[in-house]
Amino acid sequence: MDKMPQWADVVLIPLISLLLAAILSALVILAIGEDPVAAVQLMVSGALGSTYGWGYTLYYATNFMFTGLAVAVAFHARLFNIGGEGQAMLGGLGVALVALMIPWPHWSIALIFAMLGAMAFGALWAAIPAYLQAKRGSHIVITTIMFNFIAAAVLNYVLVNLLRPAGSMEPATARFPEAVHLPTLHELLAPFGIAFSRAAPANVSLLVAIIACVLVWLLIWRTRTGYEIRAYGHSETGALYAGISPVKITMIAMLISGALAGMMAINNVMGEAERLVLNATEGAGFIGIAVALMGRSHPFGVFLAAILFGFLYQGGAELALWTSIPRELIVVIQALVILFTGALDNMVRMPLEKVFLAARRRRQATEAARKPAE
Amino acid sequence: MDFLTLIQVLDSTIRLATPLLLACLAGLFSERAGIFDIGLEGKMLMAAFFSAAVAALTGSVWLGLLAGVASSMILSGLHGLASITFRGNQLISGVAINFLAAGLTVLIAQDWFQQGGRTPSLIGGGRFTPIVLPFAETLRDVPILGPIYSELLSGHSILVYVAFLMVPATWWILFRTRFGLRLRAVGENPAAVDTAGVSVVGLRYAAVAICGMLCGIAGAYLATALQAGFVKDMTAGRGFIALAALIFAKWRPWYALYACLLFGFLQAIALRYQNIDLFGLVIPVQFMDALPYILTVVILAGFVGKAIPPRAGGEPYVKER
Numbered sequence: 265m266d267k268m269p270q271w272a273d274v275v276l277i278p279l280i281s282l283l284l285a286a287i288l289s290a291l292v293i294l295a296i297g298e299d300p301v302a303a304v305q306l307m308v309s310g311a312l313g314s315t316y317g318w319g320y321t322l323y324y325a326t327n328f329m330f331t332g333l334a335v336a337v338a339f340h341a342r343l344f345n346i347g348g349e350g351q352a353m354l355g356g357l358g359v360a361l362v363a364l365m366i367p368w369p370h371w372s373i374a375l376i377f378a379m380l381g382a383m384a385f386g387a388l389w390a391a392i393p394a395y396l397q398a399k400r401g402s403h404i405v406i407t408t409i410m411f412n413f414i415a416a417a418v419l420n421y422v423l424v425n426l427l428r429p430a431g432s433m434e435p436a437t438a439r440f441p442e443a444v445h446l447p448t449l450h451e452l453l454a455p456f457g458i459a460f461s462r463a464a465p466a467n468v469s470l471l472v473a474i475i476a477c478v479l480v481w482l483l484i485w486r487t488r489t490g491y492e493i494r495a496y497g498h499s500e501t502g503a504l505y506a507g508i509s510p511v512k513i514t515m516i517a518m519l520i521s522g523a524l525a526g527m528m529a530i531n532n533v534m535g536e537a538e539r540l541v542l543n544a545t546e547g548a549g550f551i552g553i554a555v556a557l558m559g560r561s562h563p564f565g566v567f568l569a570a571i572l573f574g575f576l577y578q579g580g581a582e583l584a585l586w587t588s589i590p591r592e593l594i595v596v597i598q599a600l601v602i603l604f605t606g607a608l609d610n611m612v613r614m615p616l617e618k619v620f621l622a623a624r625r626r627r628q629a630t631e632a633a634r635k636p637a638e
Numbered sequence: 639m640d641f642l643t644l645i646q647v648l649d650s651t652i653r654l655a656t657p658l659l660l661a662c663l664a665g666l667f668s669e670r671a672g673i674f675d676i677g678l679e680g681k682m683l684m685a686a687f688f689s690a691a692v693a694a695l696t697g698s699v700w701l702g703l704l705a706g707v708a709s710s711m712i713l714s715g716l717h718g719l720a721s722i723t724f725r726g727n728q729l730i731s732g733v734a735i736n737f738l739a740a741g742l743t744v745l746i747a748q749d750w751f752q753q754g755g756r757t758p759s760l761i762g763g764g765r766f767t768p769i770v771l772p773f774a775e776t777l778r779d780v781p782i783l784g785p786i787y788s789e790l791l792s793g794h795s796i797l798v799y800v801a802f803l804m805v806p807a808t809w810w811i812l813f814r815t816r817f818g819l820r821l822r823a824v825g826e827n828p829a830a831v832d833t834a835g836v837s838v839v840g841l842r843y844a845a846v847a848i849c850g851m852l853c854g855i856a857g858a859y860l861a862t863a864l865q866a867g868f869v870k871d872m873t874a875g876r877g878f879i880a881l882a883a884l885i886f887a888k889w890r891p892w893y894a895l896y897a898c899l900l901f902g903f904l905q906a907i908a909l910r911y912q913n914i915d916l917f918g919l920v921i922p923v924q925f926m927d928a929l930p931y932i933l934t935v936v937i938l939a940g941f942v943g944k945a946i947p948p949r950a951g952g953e954p955y956v957k958e959r
Contacts, residue, residue, distance in 0.1 A: 292742075292745065295749075296745060296746070296748075296749040297749065344727075344729055344730075346729075346733065392935075396935070396938065396939045400938075400939045400940050401940070402935070402938035402939050402940070402945075403938065403947070405676070405729050406676075406881070406885065406934075406938060407935055407938055409676065409878055409881075410878075410882065410931040410932075410934055410935050410938075411931075411935070413875060413878065413927075413928060413931045414928045414931050414932060414935075417924040417925070417927050417928035417931075418924070418928070420924045420927075421922055421924040421925070424924075425922065550733075550737070553730075553733060557730070588748065588749075588752075589745075590744055590745060590748045590755060592740070592741040592742075592744040592745050592748075592755070593741065593745060594741070595737050595740050595741030595744075596737075596738065596741035596742055596745060597741075598737050598741070599734050599735075599736075599737035599738035599740075599741055600734075600738070602730060602733055602734040602737060603716075603720070603731070603734035603735075603738070606726065606727060606730035606731070606733075606734065607720035607721065607724075607726035607727055607728075607730045607731035607734055608719075608720050608724055608726055608731075609724075609726055609727075610724040610725055610726055611720075611724045611726075614724075
C-alpha cells in the first residue's frame with residue numbers, strides 16, 4: 265500500500281527539497297555579505313528580463329535537457345551514469361568531424377548527420393563502461409568517472425596533435441564552414457515577425473531537445489524496451505525471472521544515455537561555438553545529474569529542471585558580472601540541489617510520510633466513528 | 639636517464655604520491671566499512687582551502703592544518719548524515735560533496751581575499767618546511783647511498799612521513815585490533831555485526847570520520863606543503879586518482895602504498911617530460927595523464943586480477959526488513 269499520494273511524491277518532495285536548497289543558498293549569499301533578495305532580482309531580470317537573457321537561458325537549458333535525459337534514461341535502469349561529461353566531449357568530436365570533413369550543401373542535412381555523429385561517439389564512449397558493467401561486473405559509476413578523465417585526455421590529444429589548423433597555437437579545431445551554421449532563435453522567429461535578440465546563442469537545437477524529451481517519454485512509457493528498462497531498474501531479479509536479459513538492458517540503456525549526452529554537442533559545438541574547443545562541455549554533463557534528480561527522471565520534469573538550471577546559469581553569469589558574487593555560486597546551488605533531491609531524499613520523505621499516515625489514520629478513525637451512528 | 643635524474647624523478651614521485659596515499663587510505667577506511675566515497679576530491683579541496691586560508695590569516699601552518707582537517711570532517715559528517723542516518727544514495731552524496739567543495743571554496747576565497755578565488759601565497763610559518771634527516775648533509779657525497787638518503791629520503795615535510803607511517807598504522811588498525819575487525823565486518827555483513835550487539839551506525843560514522851581526517855591532511859599537504867597557497871580546483875582530479883589507486887590496491891593498505899607510488903611516478907614522469915620518446919615511439923603526455931585511469935579500468939574489468947569491493951559497500955543498512 266502506498267504511504268503517500270502520488271502527487272506528493274512527484275511534486276511536493278522535489279518542491280520542498282528545492283526550497284531547502286534555495287534557503288541554504290540564500291544563507292550562503294548572506295554569509296558573503298550580499299543581499300539575497302537583490303541577487304534573485306538581478307538573476308531574474310538578467311535571465312528572463314529580455315530576449316537576450318532568455319536566449320542564453322534557453323541555450324543552457326538545451327544543453328541540460330540532453331544531459332539530464334541521458335542521466336534519467338540510465339536511472340530508469342538503475343544505472344548511475346556519471347560519464348555524461350566525457351560522452352558529451354566525445355560527442356563534440358563526432359560533430360566536429362562531420363562538420364569539417366564533408367562539404368554540406370545545407371545546414372539541415374548537416375544537422376542530421378552531425379546528430380548521428382554526436383550520438384555515435386557519445387554512445388561509443390558509454391558502450392565500454394556499459395559492456396564492462398554487464399559482462400565483467402565492474403562498477404559503472406567508477407568506470408564512467410574514469411572515462412571522463414580519459415575522454416579529456418583523448419580530446420586534448422586530438423585537438424593538439426590532429427585537428428588543430430596549421431599555424432594556430434590554440435588547441436581547437438578550425439571554424440566550421442558557413443553552410444553548417446545552425447539558425448538561431450532570432451533567425452527562426454524573424455519570419456514570424458517576432459523580434460528575438462540577435463546575440464543570444466539559443467538555436468534550432470532547442471527544438472531537437474524538446475523532441476528528444478518527447479521521444480524519451482515514448483521510449484520509456486510506451487515501448488516494450490522502455491518497459492524492460494523500468495522493470496530491470498525496479499527489480500533486477502524480477503526482471504531476470506521475466507526473461508529480461510541484464511546484459512541487453514544495460515547495454516541499451518547506456519547506449520541511449522551516451523547518445524543523448526553526445527547530442528548536447530549539436531547545441532554547444534555546432535550551434536554556439538561553431539568549432540570544437542577544449543572543455544566545450546563546461547560541466548553540463550554533471551549538471552545533468554542534478555537535472556535528472558530534480559526532474560524525478562521524467563522527461564517533462566527534466567524539461568522543467570533544465571529550464572530552471574538554464575535560468576540559474578544565465579542568472580549566475582549576470583550576478584558575476586554585476587556583483588562580487590562569483591559564478592561558482594551556481595556550483596554551490598547545484599550541489600545543494602543534488603544533495604537535497606538525491607542524497608537527503610529520505611530526510612524530506614520520512615517526516616512527510618508520517619504526516620500523510622497520521623492524516624489517513626485520522627480520516628479512517630472518523631469514518632469508523634461515523635459508521636455505527638448511521 | 640642518469641642516476642641523479644632518476645633520484646630527482648623518484649623524489650617528486652614521493653611528493654606527488656603523498657596526497658594520493660593519504661586520500662587513498664581515507665577511502666580505504668570508509669569503503670572497508672561499507673560506505674563508498676567518491677567525495678574524496680571534494681573533501682581534499684575543502685581542506686586545502688581552509689588550511690591555506692587559516693594559515694594565511696594566522697601565520698601558523700598548524701592552525702591551518704587543524705582548520706583543514708575540521709572542514710574535511712564536516713563534509714564527512716554530511717556524507718555520514720546522508721548515507722548512514724538517512725540511508726541515501728552514497729554515490730549521489732559523494733557527487734554533491736564534490737560540487738559543494740568546488741563551489742564553496744572559490745566563493746569563500748573570493749569573499750575573504752578578493753584574489754579571484756585563491757588565497758595569498760603562504761610565507762614563513764604559514765608553510766610546512768622540509769625536515770632534514772640527521773647527517774643528511776654529511777652523507778651527501780657518499781656515492782649511490784648518499785644521494786638516496788639526503789635527496790630522496792630526507793628533506794620532505796612532516797606530512798610526507800606521516801602519510802608513509804599511516805600505511806603500517808592502517809594495516810595494524812584494520813587487521814590487528816578489535817575495532818578494525820568490526821570495521822571490516824560492517825563492510826561485509828552489517829547484519830552480523832548488529833546481531834553481535836555492536837552499533838553499525840557508530841562504526842560507520844567512526845570510519846567516515848577517519849576518512850575525513852585523512853582527506854583533511856591530504857588537502858592541507860597540497861596547499862601548505864606541496865604548494866604555497868590555495869588555487870581554484872587545485873586537487874585536479876587527485877581524489878579520483880586516489881579512488882583509482884584504492885581499486886588498484888583491492889582495498890588493502892600495503893598495496894595502496896604501491897599503487898599510489900606507481901601513480902605518483904606516472905605523474906612525476908608526465909610533469910618532467912612532455913612527450914616521451916621510447917625507442918622511436920613517441921608516447922604523448924596526454925597518454926601519461928590518462929594512464930592511471932586506463933589502468934584502473936583494466937583492473938576493474940578483471941583482465942588483470944579481480945578487484946572485489948567490500949560486499950556491503952554502497953548499501954545503506956536497514957535494521958530488520
